[in-house]
Amino acid sequence: MELTKEEEAALDGKQGETLALAYRTLVAIGEASGADRLLPIEWAHLSGVNYNTIGDAGKEFLSHLSQDAKFKVKTTVNPMGFDFDSVSQYSLDDKFIESQRSIKNSYEKMGVIPSYSCIPYEIFDIPKQGTHVSFAESNAAIYANSFAGLKTNKEGAFSALASALTGKSPCSDLRDDDIRKPNLTIRMKVESKDELTYGMLGYFAGKVAGSSVAISGVSDLDRRSCKSLCAGMGTSGACGMFTFGEGEGEKIDFDKNELQKIHDELNTSESGDLITLGSPQLGLEEIGDLALMLKGRSFQKRCMIFCPRAIKDQITNLGYTKEIERAGGEILYDCCTCLSPLVDNKQVDSVITNSVKGAYYLKTSNNVDVNLKSLKKIVEEETR
Numbered sequence: 202m203e204l205t206k207e208e209e210a211a212l213d214g215k216q217g218e219t220l221a222l223a224y225r226t227l228v229a230i231g232e233a234s235g236a237d238r239l240l241p242i243e244w245a246h247l248s249g250v251n252y253n254t255i256g257d258a259g260k261e262f263l264s265h266l267s268q269d270a271k272f273k274v275k276t277t278v279n280p281m282g283f284d285f286d287s288v289s290q291y292s293l294d295d296k297f298i299e300s301q302r303s304i305k306n307s308y309e310k311m312g313v314i315p316s317y318s319c320i321p322y323e324i325f326d327i328p329k330q331g332t333h334v335s336f337a338e339s340n341a342a343i344y345a346n347s348f349a350g351l352k353t354n355k356e357g358a359f360s361a362l363a364s365a366l367t368g369k370s371p372c373s374d375l376r377d378d379d380i381r382k383p384n385l386t387i388r389m390k391v392e393s394k395d396e397l398t399y400g401m402l403g404y405f406a407g408k409v410a411g412s413s414v415a416i417s418g419v420s421d422l423d424r425r426s427c428k429s430l431c432a433g434m435g436t437s438g439a440c441g442m443f444t445f446g447e448g449e450g451e452k453i454d455f456d457k458n459e460l461q462k463i464h465d466e467l468n469t470s471e472s473g474d475l476i477t478l479g480s481p482q483l484g485l486e487e488i489g490d491l492a493l494m495l496k497g498r499s500f501q502k503r504c505m506i507f508c509p510r511a512i513k514d515q516i517t518n519l520g521y522t523k524e525i526e527r528a529g530g531e532i533l534y535d536c537c538t539c540l541s542p543l544v545d546n547k548q549v550d551s552v553i554t555n556s557v558k559g560a561y562y563l564k565t566s567n568n569v570d571v572n573l574k575s576l577k578k579i580v581e582e583e584t585r
Contacts, residue, residue, distance in 0.1 A: 202231050202371075203238050211367070219270045223363040230360055231371030240372045243328050244275045245365035246321050248337035249358035250308065251282045252301045253540045253566075260300050263307035270311050273368040277316040277325065278308055279338050280482065280507070282542050284533040291543055313365075317535035318509035320428065322349055323484040335370045337361035339435025340428065340481050340558070346442030348427060352376050355441045375412055375441045383443070384450035385410050389418030391460050396429040397575040400557035401463040403433025405455050410440040415448030424486050425576070432481050432558040467560040470570035473553035476500065476583055478576070479507030480538035480559035485515055491530075491576070492521040498584040500529035502553070505543065510534040528584065540566050555579060 204212065212228065214221040227239060249255045255263075282301050283293060309315055318324060319338050322345060328334070330350030336342040337356040345351040354374045356364070364370045375381055387406055391398055399422065406414050422430070434440055483491065488508060506525065508516070513534060516522050525532060538544070538559040544552060544567050551570035552563050555578075560571040574582070 202228060202236055204228075208239060208369070217269065219266060220366060223366040224369075226359055226363040227367065227369060227371055231373060234371060234373035236371035236373035238372050239367075239369040240333055240376070241368055242274060242333045242335045242364055242370050244277070244325075244332075244334040244336075245272070245361050246277045246279070246334070246336040246338055246341055247308070247313070247358065247361050247365060248279045249362070250279045250304060250317065251536075251540050252297055252304055253282050253542060255304070255358075257300070260303050260307075263304055267307040267310040270366055272312045272365045274365060276311075276313045276365040277318070277321045278313050279319050280317050280537040281305060281535050282540070283536050285535065287531075287533060293542055297542055311365075316509065316511065318511065319481045319537055320484055320509060324509050324511040327351070333370060333376060335361045335364035340432040342441055343431040343435050343443070344427070346375060346381070347431065347444070352381075353441075355435065355439065381413050381442060383410075383413040383415040383448040386415040386417055386448045386450070386452045388452060388454045389416060390454045390456040394419075394426070395575045395577060396423075396425040397555050397557070397573065398460065399426040400429035400433040400555075401460055401467075402455055403430040403435075404437045404463050404467075404557050404561075405433075405459055406443065407434040407437030407440050409453065410434075410438065410443075412440065413442045413444070414440055415444050415446060417445070417447050419445055424484065425490070428481050429555075429557065432556065436558045436561050463557075464573065467557060467564070468571060468573040469564060470551035470572045473551040473570075473572040474502065474549045475544065475551075476502055476504040476553045476579060477507070477538040477544065477559060477563075478504065478555065478579075480554070480556040480562075482537050483508045485512045488512065488516050488521050488525070489519065492516075492524040494576075494580050495524060495528040495530070495584065498528060498580065500584050502583055504530045504583075505538075506530050506532050507537040508532060508534065538563065544569065553579060553583060 212224040539562040553572045
């Protein structure tokens with residue numbers, strides 16, 4: 202890789218050990234992925250925030266790093282394990298709470314914007330098309346490449362953190378226009394199209410596609426379906442973007458049989474003890490839709506609804522919070538369905554959700570069974 206004099210100096214430790222470590226990380230990734238240089242980014246979005254995902258080693262690493270490190274570009278972060286405002290309502294271990302607080306404090310000390318959201322594209326202004334960013338959250342990276350016109354790889358926790366510290370990222374993979382061109386087309390052959398169907402389409406695409414894929418037979422997606430498609434794709438494989446329409450190369454169908462196979466894989470229960478909505482977190486538009494759907498109805502089971510704190514005032518002022526809470530919904534901020542200690546297999550055997558991503562992680566990480574169905578069905582069948 203060809204580095205500038207400033208980058209070489211930082212790599213050699215002349216700007217401190219923290220920056221040297223960050224540059225070593227980026228150079229190693231760049232050399233492994235065939236990058237010829239580092240390029241500037243405008244925005245980094247970090248994962249590795251939930252104590253459940255990084256543990257004590259990650260917590261101590263961030264605590265040490267925050268003693269002298271500062272982020273050089275706009276930096277936002279993924280959800281934590283719980284909402285500090287409501288944590289007293291749950292029987293969480295004191296060690297988990299204090300460890301999560303330490304992680305939160307470390308990131309904020311380094312200058313992060315305390316977003317604690319997996320949908321940064323909904324709560325911040327999107328840069329101009331073609332801008333390079335570094336997103337570690339998979340649904341956000343896919344959304345950025347596919348809908349927002351930005352350029353990012355599906356970054357790992359360390360690469361995005363290194364990019365936040367340096368303002369740089371290796372010029373490789375999906376930052377290359379040639380690699381962004383899909384060589385596989387998935388033809389959508391399922392007529393019934395709701396957010397769950399699109400989540401399973403994304404999950405299928407993630408399994409069969411390479412870096413980029415074309416999807417035909419799809420148009421006019423609403424916000425919920427867009428996010429479900431991105432989240433499903435990010436859950437099952439390495440694919441980092443998609444385009445709509447016919448692409449070059451091989452063509453395969455996503456039909457009822459493929460849909461059923463994925464549903465059978467993820468749906469492991471015929472019912473659930475708890476409803477969770479928000480993986481990815483629900484944005485303003487989706488919260489408004491949910492409030493409207495719940496008019497005159499009430500949940501018959503506990504329902505946890507996850508959304509970013511950035512929309513709290515808006516949904517309160519618009520009356521959405523009042524309507525959802527009247528219906529028995531619990532709105533939580535700064536956390537999401539995935540990997541949350543709030544969903545504990547000691548208390549819950551199975552969970553109802555409309556999220557393919559949520560279904561995957563609830564089963565594999567929280568070890569609870571999942572009843573997977575669309576939001577429309579959840580409201581029809583789980584409220585009165």
